[in-house]
Amino acid sequence: MKTRTNQFLRIIAEIFRPLFSFLARHYPESFARLRQTFAKDLYFSGMIARFNVWHEYIFKPGFERVRIDSVELTQLKELSQKATLVYVMKNRGQLEYSFFNHLFLKEGIPLARFANGARTIFWRPLSDFIRALGARLDYYYRKGLLEDPLDSGYIEELLGRGESILINLKIYHEFLFGASEDEVKFITPLLKAVAKQNKPVLLVPLQFLYDRHPEKAHKTLIDLFFGEKSNPGMFRKLALFFKTYRRQATVKLGEAMDLKKFVSDNPQDDLDLLSHKLQTILLNQLRIERKSITGPVLKPRHEVLDKILRDSKFKEDLNAFCQESGVSAKKALEDAKHYFHEIAADVNYNYVDVYVWLIRWLTQNIYEGIDLDVEGLAKVKAVAGKNPIVLVPSHKSHIDGLLLSYIFYNYDLTMPHVCGGINMRFWPVGRLIRKAGGFFIRREFGGNKLYKLVLNYYLRYLVKAGHSIEFFIEGTRSRSGKLLKPRMGILSMLMDAYLAGTTKDIYFVPIAINYERIMEAKSYLTEMKGTKKEKEDARGLIKAGKFFNKKYGKVFLRFSEPLSLKEFFDQKNIKPHEKSVSELRKEVRDFAYQITYHINRVAVVTSSALAATALLSYSKKGIPEDQILKRVEILHHYLAHKGVDLSALVRQKQEWATRQALSRFAREGIVAVFNDFKEKFYVILDNKRPLLDYHKNNSVHFFVSLSCFCKVLLMHKGDAIALNLIKNFFETLRVLLSHDFTFSQRTSLDEHLQRIVDFFGSENLMSVEGDLLKINHQAYTSGILDFFGSLLDNFFETTWLVLLYCKHISFTAIPRATLEAAIREKGEVIFMKGDLKHEEALTAWNIRNAVDVMIDLGLIRKLENNLVSRHYDEEVMHRWEETLQSVLGWNVLKSVPESIVKSDLPIELNKIT
Structure with missing residues (x-):
């Protein structure tokens, strides 16, 4: 198109034509070089090899x-x-x-x-700029305008x-x-x-x-x-x-x-x-x-509420609630609005910037660094944006949710909407969290159908809009160090959102968060003894200032492969709109345990976990340092065989890392260090075993099957044992541990046992011949079976304590909490007597899990309002007492009671190996 500007430029070009012709005739080599350079970028639109001074000065720093x-x-x-x-x-x-x-x-x-x-001509140095203009004129004189x-x-x-x-x-x-x-x-x-x-x-x-x-x-x-x-x-x-x-x-x-x-x-x-x-x-x-x-377009909270209230399906469900409960439509609508404002996030990115700055300051002042799984995070990035993602981390500390928000924001992923307990809604923390994308839910809402309805539709909105969501599947922080059993509430609602057709897929990302040291260690120690948890408030926040003067080691974040909910349901031939989540309780449960399995699988084993495991496994009061180092080496060897992720220090400098962990325990007042005439040794200080147990429990799930296997061999004590007998005993131990751990059914029991036999076989300690397991006598004399077998003794001792209590003390229709407190009180007496070897057997959650085992065995009955009663059955009690005594090495069990072997007690899907 001809314009006045183009016509003017052509007139100017024609004025210089004679001069260019003259120069081209007298300096052919220079013009040849000019034409060769120009041929590489005819249109002056290509990227350039160097910038002019002004461009460098203005833009390069940015x-x-x-x-x-x-x-x-x-x-x-x-x-x-x-x-x-x-x-x-x-x-x-x-x-x-x-x-x-x-x-x-x-x-x-x-x-x-x-x-x-x-156009890049104006970015170039002056000399390049002049040459470029000259080249363009030269081209025009020779060939005319550029095509x-x-x-x-x-x-x-x-x-x-x-x-x-x-x-x-x-x-x-x-x-x-x-x-x-x-x-x-x-x-x-x-x-x-x-x-x-x-x-x-x-x-x-x-x-x-x-x-x-x-x-x-x-x-x-x-x-x-x-x-x-x-x-x-x-x-x-x-x-x-x-x-x-x-x-x-x-x-x-x-x-x-x-x-x-x-x-x-x-x-x-x-x-x-x-x-x-x-x-x-x-x-x-x-x-x-x-x-x-x-992230998706950000809507004000009142618009989100309006969108939910206008949803035809919500209106239908709200009307059904009114008819069922007899509540008027006006009252139900008012309550629904109140519940929404109690729950929903109110995101404001001015607050988010402050929030991220605070988290950065906290992490830099409290921790010595974050060991991040960059490759795992890249897998999360690969699915982000295409479908909603749901982050499902382990929960050990209040800092967990903050860390993930910080990591996502700093690694260019949208900030997740974090589901938190309503106990964290106190001022000023609650306001800041809500403005940064947090939403709050009540601990219990089973009986409040309207509250559940509002929460369900709020989650549907988040999923449909494409927001990332984060929730803790354990429901609360783990005070024991182990991953707790999954709770199905939020998970079932998210699965319901998919089944309702709000999105084509949802990706769930299992995440393991491990700490070298935990900020809440002292409060957890008091809760281990059954003391009620302190309520979170502003005063507690002020008291927490003392933590900022300490360093708590490294934090380890590991991401498992994102799990597609669509693929999960496709494998079960379930399509959206075909069924509601209420009809799929087994599938919800299966998916929950699949998530927890992956969380445990990617967990990092730290030097603190290995040193604590070695310390707690020694039977004498004084623990020689060389024994600790040897035991850590054995643990390391087995974990390497399994392909478990170890911290960099453990991988590269195992002995040094162990000594560092021991020094840290000494500084924290958990162990004392002594030297006698021969060697350096450690003594665990009074009432501090439960703190070491917390560290041990961070990685104990990797050893559960191995420890059970060793227990079976120690109970048998022979050169050969039938494989079927091993399986039967193994199933017995799984019943006793069914509430402390969940055992994998992703692979068969035969495969589990074969992997363990392969480990010992690599050391020439045992082999399979036909239907028999042949055991080298050295397996017994070396102490390796005793060492691995002892790793779960505190759990077996707790179960034995609860069984003993049920055997000797009658109780009828008492609150469960009262029963657990009484068992702990009696356990402290038995521990002082010396019949209990492990103080950590008396932790509140060990007792709680052991009570659940007794309920499964039928020796305790659950009543309404969280009341329990003893169901005395002398024969069953005697058989299980004999089994537990044998497991703990107090006697030798000749055979497995038929009622135990054929027990139809539920063995739950696992998160271990």
Whole structure:
């Protein structure tokens, strides 16, 4: 199109034509070099090898601070060695293009030699700028005006040479300057070129985010005139960059798409249809990848409430509740609104920024670093944005939820909506958590159907909107160090949301969080003794200030492979809308245990856990240091055989790490260190065994099957034992431990036992011959069976204590809490007498689990209102007492009682090996 500007430039060019002709004749070599350089970038749109001084001075400091995922960057470098890269952006401006030019130069990634709609001539040093202008004039004098790159075949030529280019799918400017959009025509040359290419061609989406905050539901005047934060105009880009690059600006290097595969997968489509289809796919991928960082559009809380109340299915369920309960519609609606405001988050990203700053300060002042599973996090990133993700971490400390929010925010994933107990709603913590995405639920709401209904529909809203959610499947912090049994409430509601068709899939991410030291150790110690937990309030927060002067070691975060709920139901041939979650209790339970299995599987074993296990396994009061080191080495050897994740210190410097853990225990007043005439030894101080037990329980689940196996061999004490007899005894022990641990049914018992035999077989201690297990006498004399077998003695002692109490003391219709307190009181007497060897057998949760075992055995009966009564059965009590005494090595059991072997007690699905 001819314009006055173009006509003016042509007149100026004609004035200089004689001078150029003269210079070209007299300096042919210089002009040849000029033409050769110009041929590499005919349109002055390619990335450049160096910037001018002003560009470096203004933008380079900011570019250096922009956040980039190191994993994504490494992957892009690897791809560049194997394929021709075509970068794809949406709404690319000069600033974003300049940044990627800077990044690719720095990292040795191929530069884009062409970018539609871009001009880089003004970024160049003055000398390059002058040469470029000269080259353009020279071309004009020789060949006339440049052809359109689409007509000249320039894009296809570049790709044919293996050069990279950048395609901008859309260009948008703010209201003041109008809007324009590139057509799909720049995609067509890619499709033409790929057919002639031998080398793979990969499309790589690139995004530059000035702000990681989600889009707002309502636009402001600033958004209208200068563009939204997600799609800013020229002026707003500059303002946002210099305002936020230090902490907010983020780059997303997207998942590469194989262009050849795309073409081969659509052989019937013509070029025009293929181009439009590819444009749609790429724009959708860019949208999904951006959403994985910012999250979905953020709506005010009152709009979320209105949306739920207008939902036809909610209205239907609310009417049904009114008819069933006799509550008026007006009262039910008022209560529903009250429950919503009690539950729902009220996200404000001004608070989020403060929240993240506080967490950063806490983690830097309290912990010595976070050992993060970057590869596991990359797997979470791969599914984020496409479908809702639900984070399911283990729960050992109040800091758990804070850490995950901090990690997600700092690794460019949307902040999750964190489900917390209503006890954390106190001022000012409750307000800050709610504004940062937390929502609060009551501990118990089984009888309140309307509350449950509102919570259910709030979770449906979060899932449908695409928000990330985080909840603790254990329901409370584990005071024992072990993963608690899963609670089904929130999980069943999320599964119900999927079955109701609110989303195509939900990905659940099991996460293990392990600490070298726990902040709440002292309060847990008092709760271990049955003392009631202190209520959280502002005064407790002030008291917590004393923790900030200490360092609590490292924190370990490990992510399991995300679990697809759709795949889980597909395997069971269950489709959305076919059944409600109330009809699928077994499936909910199975999925819950699948999650807890994966949490335990990825848990990290620390030096504290190994040292505590070794200390507690020694029978004498004084524990020689060399014995501790030997026992840790044996534990390490078995864990390595299983492929368990060990902390870096344990892997690399096992002995040094153990000594460090022992020194830490000494500083904390858990053990005392002495030297006699021969050696250095440790003594566990009074009342401190339960603290060591907490550390031990962080990893004891890895040894449960092994310990049970060793117990069976020790109960038999022979050179050969029938495999069937081992299985029968093993099942007996599983009954006794059924509430302390859950045993895996992902693999058969035969496979479990074979793995253990393989471990001992590698040490030439035993082997299988036919139906018999042959045992080398050295297995008994070396003490290795006694060592592994003793790891669960405290659990067996607790069960024996509760059985003994039921045998000798009658009780009828008493509160369960009263019974457990009485058992503990009696246990302290027996411990002082010396009949109980392990003080940790008296912890409140061990007793609670042992009472559940007695209920399963029928020796205690549950009544209404959490009351219990003894059911005296002398024969059953005698048989189980004899079994427990044999397990603990107090006598030798000749045979397994038939009632025990054939017991139909439920053996639950597992989270162990």
